[in-house]
Amino acid sequence: MITGLQRFCKCCRLRWRNYLRPDIKGHGLIWPLDEALFFNRLIELISSRWSAIAAHLPKRTDNEVKNYWHSRLKKLLALKGYDPVTHKPKTTIFGFANGSTDDPKTGSNLNHIAQWESARLQAEARFVGDLELHKQAYHPHNNNDIFATSSILFGHNKDVGPTDQLFGQNAPQCLDMLRAWEIILLPNYSKATGGQDHVNSFGNRLASDFEPPIISAISNNGSSLMDCFVHEPVGQCFDENYGTSITEPFATIHHNMGFKNNGACLEDFGLWEIIMQGKKYCPISGISM
């Protein structure tokens, strides 16, 4: 009897916290692209600590965040042939990542868990630093401004990158995906002189700063984001002409994405494989693999 009452109270509290509370978003509401990207960044930084993640996503509950991860992203990763845990491509018929046929319960997997935990702790420390930076940079802003927060956590500066050069401070939020890609593509991107030649300089930087193979891409639909960056199918590399051919595609994607507005979903772009400086990046989560 007492146990039943305790469960009843607990259920009520849980239901309030996860469902009835007035300060949570409407149920079944899709995750906007920028929020999904921010969520992915948080996953990368602090792993699957749902309460911590939810704390940085206004009006989202930890349960909602957890469900989102389980139902959407992990499934999408699996669908695209990526291991939902390691974000690495499944390369064997057994479905284990990295070409290993080890049973997940063996020591090699424990090693992976240990490495993951180590990386998580490092990321956590970095995250704390990022938050401090956020506090300093955005002190006047409302704490609920996730886009201000994401600007810090994505590491992108509104003064740099082709996207913001073209759109300035009025860049639509849907272009955060493109900004994210710029961060992935240009980790050493430095502030350029700007002006209308900026995009060309971006392309030239790609060609000059990185040795092929820089990046490869795969797309199974006609209007791919990566078409902005590469015209070659998977397995092929940039050539010396690439730097000069990037201008027009960039303009195209800006134009197209502008019309997509905020209806664009992260999954719309989860169709490519990114290889940069010999390192692979998960196209769905953006996590390095």
Added chain:
DNA sequence: AACATTTGCAACCGCACTCGG
């Protein structure tokens, strides 16, 4: 139309922690 399968998400469960007596 009927049945099977998949999907989305609220709810449940158990463990760990805090706090007051």
Added chain:
DNA sequence: CCCGAGTGCGGTTGCAAATGT
């Protein structure tokens, strides 16, 4: 210090709705 109630959290399950055959 110990104990029990309350709470937070993450993993998992159950089930209604949606979708496929």
